[in-house]
Amino acid sequence: MTHVLGLICRECGTKYPAVMQSTCFECFGPLEVDYDWEIIKDNVSKEKIASGPRSIWRYADLLPVESENRIDLGAGFNKLRRADGLGEELGLDELYILDDSINPTFSFKDRVTSVAITKAIEFNAEAVGCASTGNLAASVAAHAAKARLPAYIFTPSSIELGKITQILAYGPKMIPVDGTYDDVNRLASEVADLHPNWGFVNINVRSYYTEGSKTLAYEAAEGLGWETPDHVVVPMASGALLCAIDRGFKQLENVGLVPESNVRVSGSQPLNCAPIARAVREGTEVEPLRNFETIAHSLAIGNPADGYYAKKVIDESGGSAAMPTDGEIIEGIKLLARTEGIFTEPAGGTTIAGLKILIEGGHVQNDERVVVYVTGNGLKAQETLMESLHVPTAIRPSIGAFEGVFSDQKVVNEVV
């Protein structure tokens, strides 16, 4: 007996078999994986998870995959870490970080890609692909290389050089497009539609793909000794990650791995591209944006497909949303690096800056147990930070030159 019954439309409830499809043919609503929760409850246990692989696959009983032939580069199990340095700086008693900048391709996308490409292979896909702002592109290219599948990678041509370098190293068919992410996504969707045997991870394999992000909730709960946090702060682009984390906590309650709770879910988006955060703050509908410019390229989605649901999750859970400026995002990157030794990209800076704003606004309470998600590595977007850093002037290789700069460190040893 399989624990995956098929797919179900989130809007109208129409059911479909488990195939490569992400849209309901009745109402165009998004399809979700339909699980048999009785089978999952019978199979899953804390002990089984504890003895499982040190990756997202320790939660395999809760993921929509049947095959044992997994495309696994080792995503996940990045261990929740207590962040007392950052917590002290921000005035929080109990702050934790789940650091996905250390994943195999240095972003949280490895979680979703590992699930999606394993699933695409179950469906005998001839190739894989994605529309991406860079992080997903690298992850798909890497997992496709491991799976020996051709990968068609669509990105805006304007993404960071570090991301382009990393993507090309894995040898995919990269298609840089002159346009925004939304233009790229439209083109990739049209190409995916013309090639039904290609598994585009965030298009026709999307229903399975988003399930990989739930492991960020599972890992947080496992790290807290199978308890839930009071509040989580999540970066938002399409809103899919935030929804998946919320779903993950609810599923853990459903199968009895954590006590019933109400995790408050808050999101952060860069001020210059904040269609979801603005809708939350202003109590309006999520309105798509056409023209915007932000240093947080990986969050630059003007037309967020899951925006409607992300706003609903935030509103219903009692969370809030923040919209840091580009300057605050840079400060967020530096603050995290300075207090916790974690170097993140602007998306992570957006989350840290957002956390700070939410605390200052009274939306995150000082005594809450807070988990913040750092989703990408700073080495991918170095040029963003360089402009705001002071590179020290080089000195001659002599003690005199060193002491000229650090005169307060001058040491004189007198032999008596």
Next chain:
Amino acid sequence: MVKIRFPSALQAITKTNEKELNLKETSIRSVFEELTKEYGSEFERIIFDDGDIRRFINVFVNGENIRHLSGLETEIKDGDEISILPAVSGG
């Protein structure tokens, strides 16, 4: 001539992924009226919810989302290409 591209989600009704209509100056609303004449009320039911295009459908004219143009009143001219696509994304 105006070209319309249909996603696989509509092809059970349209039986094709592409259709050309002999239209000149008109609006997106009129294009959908023509398509409803061609494919029947089931086509209209899937595209529209309470008179508006469903939330999870994006309609593009020459690559521009009509939500950034004039919505259903967006003007269409000879040679335009229209794409109907499900809303999916995630960078």
